[in-house]
Amino acid sequence: MRRKNIIALLAVTMVMAFSACGKTEEDLGTNASMQEEMTLNSEQISKETESEQSESVSDEMETETTQQLEIDGMQIYGDILDHLYEVMTNGDENYEAQDGENGILEVLLWMDSRDALDSVGYTIQDISGDGIPELLLGAVKETDGDKAWGNNIYAVYTCVDGTPSLSFEGWARSSYQYIGDGAFYYYGSGGAMYSIFGTYTISEDGTALDCNDYYFTYEKDESLEEIGFYHNTSGEWDKSVSEELDITADEFWKIEEGLENQVDKIEMTPFSQYTAE
DSSP states (O other): OHHHHHHHHHHHHHHHHHHHHHHHHHHHHHHHHHHHHHHHHHHHHHHHHHHHHHHHHHHHHHHHHHHHHHHHHHHHHHHHHHHHHHHHHHOOTTOOOOTTOHHHHHHHHHSOHHHHHHHEEEEEEOSSSSSOOEEEEEEOOEEETTEEEEOEEEEEEEEETTEEEEEEEOBTTEEEEEEETTEEEEEEESSSSOEEEEEEEEOTTSSSEEEEEEEEEEESSTTOOSEEEEEESSOOOOGGGSEEOOOOHHHHHHHHHHHHTTOOOEEEEEGGGOOOO
């Protein structure tokens, strides 16, 4: 009798054990699924956090780089900006232009000091891509609150061995307009018969301009009765090193129109917002 009771008790225990075991496996399956989902969610959150942190670090580095360019640029070109501010504010009509100042002095010929300070601006940025910021001086053509834009460039400076160096300059009859990516549209005139236009790109070290295309008009012979159209990539106003184009005047000026349409605006700071040291 006692043996039967023991057997029965074992049977009940085994049934309960198997029942409990089945329930546990089901629960473990559910728990494993929940744990896996929680792990995936954790990994997703971790990735998103890492991505946000990476973007934040990238933004901070970009901001620091921009600020560094501005700080270094002001240290490099501060004396030039101070001098030009002084010329526009207190200059007299007998002042003789130095290299890089011709375009700005033309402005002063027909504007008073206050208007000139509003109409001439500057920007410091690395347009040559060599890591050294250039100073661009130009005409302010558009304003919106504290922001201003222009595209007609009076002069560009770069830094060579810690010293500012003039890369090139422009003025009314020999003008440069920015078209982006370190390139400039050029237009010059030597009278009714002689016109020049083309594009240039600033050199890798920022010290000069490299010619891309150079178009110009010139008389075909000494009779001066017929105008020829010419092109080269050397930037020389010389028929002997140029190709004569077999096109009409309309076609020639269509080329000029296409190049001029590439002109882009560049953000500048008007000198009226500059504080001289």
